[in-house]
Amino acid sequence: MTAAALAPTPTAASAPEAPSAAQVQAAERAAIDASASGPVLFFFSNAILWLLLATVLGFITSIQLHHPGFLANFSIVSLLPFTEGSLLADLRLTYGRALPAYTNALGYGWATLSGMGVAIWLLARLCRVRIKVPGVLITGAIFWQVGLTVGILQILGGKTTGVEGLEIPGSAAVLMLFGYLLVGLWGALIFGYRRQAPAYISVWYLLAALFWFPWTFGLAHLAVALPVQGVVQSLIAAWAAQNFLNVFITAIGLAAAYYLIPKVIGRPIHSYHLASTGFGAFILFSGLTGAVRLSGGPLPAWLITLSIAATILLLVQLATVSTNLLLTMRGQHHMVYHSPTVRFTIFGVISFTIASVVGLLSSLRSVDRLLHFTFFQSAQTHLLLYAFFSMVMFGAIYYILPRLLGCEWLSSSLISWHFLASAYGGGVLVVGLALSGIAGGAALANPESIFSQVIEDSSRYYVASTLAWGMIGIGHVIFALHFLLMLFRIGQPGGEPTLFAPIGEEKH
Amino acid sequence: MNRSFNLFAGIIGSFALSCYALVLLPKQQLGGLQPQTVEDEGKITEIYPINNVAVEKGRAVYASEGCFYCHTQQVRDEQNGTDLERGWGVRRTVARDYIFDTTPFLGSNRVGPDLANVGSTKWRNEPVDENSKYKPAKRDAAWQLLHLYAPRTVIKSSNMPPYRYLFENKKISGQRSVDALALTGSDAPEPGYEVVPKPAAKALVAYLLSLDKSHPLKEVKGSAPEVAAK
Incomplete structure (x- = not known):
């Protein structure tokens, strides 16, 4: 099987020499897109609402880092007096409640919903299957979000489980899991009815993501509910958080990147062998890395060593994925200048590369002991979740939406502004948190420096994250408005993608 | 279907490995930990403060x-x-x-x-x-x-x-x-x-x-x- 045969078929425009076959293919793709458009649009529009909520909460928590009193005494009763005495009256926005609300809104709201929308669309396209009974997918998304909304209200109301990363109480988590299973089942059915064999590399990553998530999520919440006592509980929470971020989210991001880059530049991926080696290393090692989150903690040393070893072995995946995707781009780098999708996706791939290298270095005991209990961890999370995954999702949405709505994005400058705001905002956020972590970690490691010094050194960079959230917020508002215009079919006529600059016009 | 079988075996097997190594095995090793007691001249004292x-x-x-x-x-x-x-x-x-x-x-x-x-x-x-x-x-x-x-x-x-x-x-x-x-x-x-x-x-x-x-x-x-x- 050659790489070309396995790669997604290039767009119809690039194969004019075979009109009949191309027309048939185009008609099939249009039919698949039409069948997927309802649920996928539902996933995307809901995901963007969660993104906006997460942006507001992220902004609030970033202000609280340097002004801890900010909204610390907020009570919803002062805004909505009729809530007095109700459950809502206990809602608070102190840092300790706003922070988990933020991470849950970003991870389970924006990232999971946008990721599932992209996953369903990619599976339908790559398996060449029309989606039947799309209502099941929409029902799944509704259950997921009802659970998530209840869960976040419970967090803000102080009714959390107290387990980091699994804050949402069991009753709400069950709703989420049920909703997820509907979506996951439909994903599996799409694969079961596939008319394109063998499966493209993106499909591998998507199936892995779809399978790993519910088991991890279900088992971890079961452990909280039982409850499992002692540090094993913390270990399971770390395992679940790592599986969510480094398996589920990463796999969907890579699946999208493996699809979008070859597709937009109209050339198959560089090497299929590299891709499958990378997938093998990914699936084998990433699930074993969870214990690095508890490095130095009260756990058997073998566990930490195992996870560090797995993190180092993931270098195999990083090397294959990055070289493969970047080599696919060889000679086509000008596409970063032209195509919004490629620009976002390549930014994401580069962030993934940096995140993996930083993750490897910081897992080493000598580095970890300096950075472990600092905002450096948060910097790494944002590098992966925002600078890699979210940017790839933005790229995917810019690619997918015109195909679902039959109209192109209104304005390339709006896309360009969104890119600049998200890229610079995300960059400043990650660098600011990392610097704060390094400065705080250095002070913490120096036994001579008193704790006030640690606070002072790490606080110096907090204001950068507020600035970053401001920029990111502007980008997200632009993106949301542009998306809204698309939903109302306000855009360029369909057919020609909205590019930053016409192809053939080089930037000098 | 051989290829799909390998894919599924890989996905399920790797999850099982991850779950075994980071959840079940540690649970087995640490789940049975008992509180330590101090034995002094035959008198056993619990050293944990009672909540x-x-x-x-x-x-x-x-x-x-x-x-x-x-x-x-x-x-x-x-x-x-x-x-x-x-x-x-x-x-x-x-x-x-x-x-x-x-x-x-x-x-x-x-x-x-x-x-x-x-x-x-x-x-x-x-x-x-x-x-x-x-x-x-x-x-x-x-x-x-x-x-x-x-x-x-x-x-x-x-x-x-x-x-x-x-x-x-x-x-x-x-x-x-x-x-x-x-x-x-x-x-x-x-x-x-x-x-x-x-x-x-x-x-x-x-x-x-x-x-x-x-x-x-x-x-x-x-x-x-x-x-x-x-």
Whole structure:
């Protein structure tokens, strides 16, 4: 099987020499897109609402880092007096409640919903299957979000489980899991009815993501509910958080990147062998890395060593994925200048590369002991979740939406502004948190420096994250408005993608 | 279908491996940990403080307010940080220290100091000054309440939010309440009023004061009482 045969078929425009076959293919793709458009649009529009909520909460928590009193005494009763005495009256926005609300809104709201929308669309396209009974997918998304909304209200109301990363109480988590299973089942059915064999590399990553998530999520919440006592509980929470971020989210991001880059530049991926080696290393090692989150903690040393070893072995995946995707781009780098999708996706791939290298270095005991209990961890999370995954999702949405709505994005400058705001905002956020972590970690490691010094050194960079959230917020508002215009079919006529600059016009 | 079979075997097998290595095996190894007892001339003493209702309630407040996002409750050994030098504990913490915790608040970030032993009278937040003698930080109930209400009155550079909603501003009727906060300056309530902790604040402080893992454990070297008392 050659790489070309396995790669997604290039767009119809690039194969004019075979009109009949191309027309048939185009008609099939249009039919698949039409069948997927309802649920996928539902996933995307809901995901963007969660993104906006997460942006507001992220902004609030970033202000609280340097002004801890900010909204610390907020009570919803002062805004909505009729809530007095109700459950809502206990809602608070102190840092300790706003922070988990933020991470849950970003991870389970924006990232999971946008990721599932992209996953369903990619599976339908790559398996060449029309989606039947799309209502099941929409029902799944509704259950997921009802659970998530209840869960976040419970967090803000102080009714959390107290387990980091699994804050949402069991009753709400069950709703989420049920909703997820509907979506996951439909994903599996799409694969079961596939008319394109063998499966493209993106499909591998998507199936892995779809399978790993519910088991991890279900088992971890079961452990909280039982409850499992002692540090094993913390270990399971770390395992679940790592599986969510480094398996589920990463796999969907890579699946999208493996699809979008070859597709937009109209050339198959560089090497299929590299891709499958990378997938093998990914699936084998990433699930074993969870214990690095508890490095130095009260756990058997073998566990930490195992996870560090797995993190180092993931270098195999990083090397294959990055070289493969970047080599696919060889000679086509000008596409970063032209195509919004490629620009976002390549930014994401580069962030993934940096995140993996930083993750490897910081897992080493000598580095970890300096950075472990600092905002450096948060910097790494944002590098992966925002600078890699979210940017790839933005790229995917810019690619997918015109195909679902039959109209192109209104304005390339709006896309360009969104890119600049998200890229610079995300960059400043990650660098600011990392610097704060390094400065705080250095002070913490120096036994001579008193704790006030640690606070002072790490606080110096907090204001950068507020600035970053401001920029990111502007980008997200632009993106949301542009998306809204698309939903109302306000855009360029369909057919020609909205590019930053016409192809053939080089930037000098 | 051979290819699909391999794919599914890989996905399911790798998950099983991940689950076995990071969940089941550690559960098997650590799940059976028993509390350690001190045997002295045939008399067996439990070395764990018995939790009362207030402590349990306070634990729930600690979780609700998300204290663990900024405070850890784990002391690392000398090779892994300055925790011991700072006075956050007399020995590193190990798995056995958490066997009674349904949700151990290990924490992941130190925006504030570690609290694993904050209830111990030996707890410090600074390295020992070479010139002065060993001086533990004063962290009694009054200090903790004042710190919860207005952190910056006691720690100038504190980044902790003031938890005003765990307190109430009450009109003084007759005598001042015993647990009214000694506030001065801009934090002080208007004349005739006093700030008193709500039950949640008192429970939280009871929990904080119960945090003490100073007792020696066999598996931790250097945790013998004579070393600890240095």
